[in-house]
Amino acid sequence: MRSFKPKSHLSSALSFLTIIAIIWYVFYSQTPSAAVEDNLPATEWSTARALEHVKAISVQPHHVGSAAHDDVRDYIVTQLQAMGLQVTTQKGYTMDPWGNLANPENILARIKGSQENSKALLVLSHYDSDPHSSKGASDAASGVSTILEGVRTFLAQNKQPINDIIICITDAEELGLNGAELFVNEHPWAQDVAMVLNFEARGSGGPSYMLVETNGGNRKIIEEFSAAGVEYPVANSLAYSIYKMIPNDTDLTVFRKDGDINGLNFAFIGDHYDYHTELDNYERLDRNTLAHQGAYLMPLMNHLSNIDLSDELKVPEGDDYVYFPMPIIKMVSFPFKWLPFLIIGSGLLLVVLIVYGIKKRRISFGQIMAGFVPFLGSLIIGYLLSNYGWVGIKSGTFYVDQQHGFPYNGYWLIAAAAMTAATLCFFLYHKYYKKDNVASLSIAPLFILWLVCLLIAFPVGDGGLIPGVFLPGAGFFLVPLIAGLLMVWLNINQRRPSYILLVILALPALFIFTPFVKAFPVALGMGILFVAAILTTLLIGLLIPIIGHYRRKDLLSFIGLIATLVCVGYAFAKAEFTPSQPQSTSLVYIQNQDDQTAQWATYDEVLTDWTKAKLGESPAAASELNxxxxxxxxxxxxxxxxxxxxxxxxxxxVETLIDSLHADLRTVKMKIYSESVIQRLEVFCDTTYVFEDGKVNGREVYKAKVSKKALPNRWGNRMLSYYVTNNEPLELELTFKADVEPEFQFYAASFDLLKTKALDVKPRPLEQMSMPFVLNDAILRKRYVTLNRPTIVTDSIPSNE
Known part of the structure; x- marks a missing residue:
């Protein structure tokens, strides 16, 4: 009988290096090459040509109401006209359910198809940037540029589509999806739309993720997406399941909710710290990412404009596919209805495999139980170190005012969490290594993965086994589970299974779980940094049928420790503000024009010398302002x-235009304006005041579905926010019970703080930038108005406030 000889160090090293190379390729293969080729034929989509549009659009901030906003609109119109298209614009006031009022101007064009009265494909992005400092190169000049270059390329091919193609570049997306609401609810073309392709951004780089937006099932959408032959699909049904559970806030959401129109979002989220900041500029937009957007648009536009869209790709809710990308195959998919059989079947296979292994004396129950120690130990310790490590550092000066939830050194912290988990795995599995227990040690990770699939993906009634946590889109986790069972089977039947075969079977685990290690903390914030450690532990656990044979896992643990220290060290070294990663700071001048008092205010938790120059060394808490x-x-x-x-x-x-009484109801119409430029008007009224009806700039306000009361959705006392265009006044008409006296506060903001010489605000240092997401660098003028009950009852009493 031949004695068992462990695998050589050389073959183990080669297999390990192969795994490392595959992990690198997983990230590299998500997007097209970085090369930006000039002089490509007119019939090919060109990143270089798209970049020219990005550069032209993102010269300066172009939020609604800015002069640059009109320049960008005119540029897009001119570019579409140069392609021979007839371009129109659509303008009108809209207000979302949360009281965001704007006067957007959408840009529209249409490519006629060969089939009359056919349904249309719509390509969508928005051209406004976020108020007030973002140049909007990624969000969403990249989307507009993708469409401009895509439409130009399509027309250059001289192929008339079967279906019409509508180009819709919306406005005021950043304010409340106002432009999309205007198009979907008021433009006649909206009735023709069967499918939407929407291009967005929530960062400045990384792969673009495809997300399905539908009221029904996704089956037909995924079938046609796969048939289109997209070369770099970064799409999975887990993201689809999560996306359906959380509030959505893209233009495409309006198409789904208001128009019952299906669509696909394409959005990149890498370098999230650039989102809505001054850093969202032409130079920082990842060229790979822009090319990836084009790699989605061209095959999908060609395919969807030439298929039958009469059914609008709609199927009943629940008629869904599990889907995920894999190399060569591109997209793998199977029906949700397979999940119960696959989950039960894989569980039975696991039991059969254990019994078979025990019978072959290659698995023992004791060793299986022992295998839970290194796996769960790595899982728990990795979670504790990464989670509480982040809790320990996030209150530091470098982190507190980065409102994105993803700091400049975030990638290094993710790497540190992953390497910590890897170090723990190698160390603990080395302690439990025996030359004949690899199959036994492999059971624990497979069982835990099967349990996860059972708990979150097994359908029970309208949900899953855990109420509120039903993610059937995670059903593709079963693929690496089944591949892992085959790897264990090989280890039961062969003392020295082929590393080549084992690595091939490990591909599903590597291609499915590796991207999530990075993607989850980037997408959902550093509060879930521990997920990187957990997924790394799970991935290494699934690789135990290979790594378990390595005799020097102690060496790998030491290397992992060194790598962890390097990542932690580099993360802390990058935890400083520089011109390339500036600190977010804020300053607002607030003037009460009724009592003629003024205040400086800031959103900063950590004050800099720049803010202290106005607020002093020991400013008071701003609780009263809030x-x-x-x-x-x-x-x-x-x-x-x-x-x-x-x-x-x-x-x-503040002028009162109408003040009338009808029975027990009073209607008051006010006009709020200023001779100087205003970019934003905020209206506050205590929630104890209830309004029966209302109009804002001639538009009916939103009403509660049950009570039918007007303006029900108030954030605190905020009733509405008006984003001003061309300094047009706010006309607010409200109807309420005649026996009450509503009190209003009007805040008028202008973004000219740094330009107003009388206030003498110095420019920021180079290592600082304007804080995003808040009203910033603004002069805020306040007025208070109480609508006292009139002493004379008439139908109309014009007066001035």
């Missing part, structure tokens, strides 16, 4: 305030 919360992305309130000198500024005028 009784009225100014609209912001994360509901951020002022942190500090200090008394400021009162300067004579143009007054905010």
């Amino acid at each position: 009784k009225n919360t100014i609209d912001s992305k994360y509901g951020t309130g002022f942190s500090y305030a200090a008394t400021a000198p009162y300067k004579e500024l143009a007054p905010v005028m």
Whole structure:
């Protein structure tokens, strides 16, 4: 009988290096090459040509109401006209359910198809940038540029599509999806749309993720997406399941909710610290990422414009596919309805495999139980170190005012969490290594993965086994599970299974779980940094049928420790503010024009010399100012305030145009305006005041579905936010019970703080930038109005406030 000889160090090293190379390729293969080729034929989509559009659009911030906003609109119109398209614009006031009022101007064009009265494909992005400092190169000049270059390429091919192609570049997306709401609910073309391709961004780099937006099932959408032959699909049904559980906030959401129109979002989220900041500029946009957007658009536009869209790719809710990308195959998919059989079947296979291994004396129950120690030990310790490590450092000066939730050194912290988990795995598995227990040690990770699939993906009624956590899109986790069972089977039947065969079977685990190690903390914030450690542990656990044969896992643990220390060291070395990763700072001058007082205020938790120059060394907490919360992305309130000198500024005028009584109801129409430029008007009114009806600039306001009361969705006392265009006044008409006297506060903001010489605000140092997501670098003028009950009852009493 031949004695067992462990595998050689050389073959083990080669297999390990192969795994490392595959992990590198997993990330590298997500996007097209970085090469930006010039002089490509007119019939090919060109990253270089798309970049020219990005450069032209992102010269300066172009939020709604800015002069640059009109320049960008005119540029896009001119580019589409140069392609021979007839371009129109659509303008009108809209207000979302949360009181965000704007006057967007959408840009529209249409390529006629050969089939009359056919359904249309719509390509979508938005051209406004976020107020007020972002240049919007990624969000969403990249999307507009992708469409401009894509449409030019399509027309250059001289192929008339079967279906019409509508180009819709919306406005005021950043304010409340106002442009999309205007198009879907008021433009006649909206009735023709069967499918939407929407291009977005929430960072400045990384792969672009495909996300399905539908009221029904995804089956037909995924079938056609696969048939289109997209070369670099970064799409999986787990993201689809998660996306359906959380609030969505892209233009495409309006198409789904208001128009019952299916669509696909394509959005990249890498370098999230650039999102909505001054750093969202032409130079920082990842060229790979822009090429990836084009790699989605061209095959999908060609395919979807030439298939039958009469059914609008709609199927009943629940008629869904599990889907995920794999190399060569591109997209793998199977129906949700297979999940119960696959989960039960894989569980039975696991039991059969254990019994078979015990019978062959290659698995023992004791060793299986022992295998849970290194796996769960790595899982628990990795979680504790990464989670509480982040808790320990996130209160530091470098992190507190980075509102994105993803700091400049975030990638290095993710790498540190992953390497910590790897170090623990190698160390603990080395302690439990025996030359004949690899199959036994492999059972614990497979069982835990099967348990995860059972708990979150097994359908029970309208949900899953855990109420509120039903993610059937995670059903593709079963693929690496089944591959892992085959790897264990090889280890049962062969003392020295082929590393080549084992590595091939490990590909599903490597290609499925590796991207998630990075993607989850980037997408959902550093609060879930521990997920990187957990997924790394799970991945290494699934590789135990290979790594378990390595006799020098202690050496790998030492190398992992060194790598962890390097990542931690580099993360801390990068934890400083520089011109390339500036500190976010904020300053607002708040003037009460009724009592002629003024204050300086900031959102900063950590004050810099720049803010202290106005607020002093020991400013007071701004709790009084925060009784009225100014609209912001994360509901951020002022942190500090200090008394400021009162300067004579143009007054905010409040005029009463109509004041009428009808039975027990009173209707008041007010006009709020200023002779000087205003970019934003906030209206506050205590929630104890209830309104029966209302109009804003001629538009009916949103009403509650049950009570039918007007303006029900208030964030604190905030009633509405008006984003001003061309300094047009706000006309607010409200109907309420005649026996009440509503009290209003009007905040008029202009983004000219740094340009107002009387206030003498110095420019920021190079290592600082304007804080995103809040009202910043602004002059805020306040007026208070109480609608006292009239002493004379008439149908109309015009007066001035």
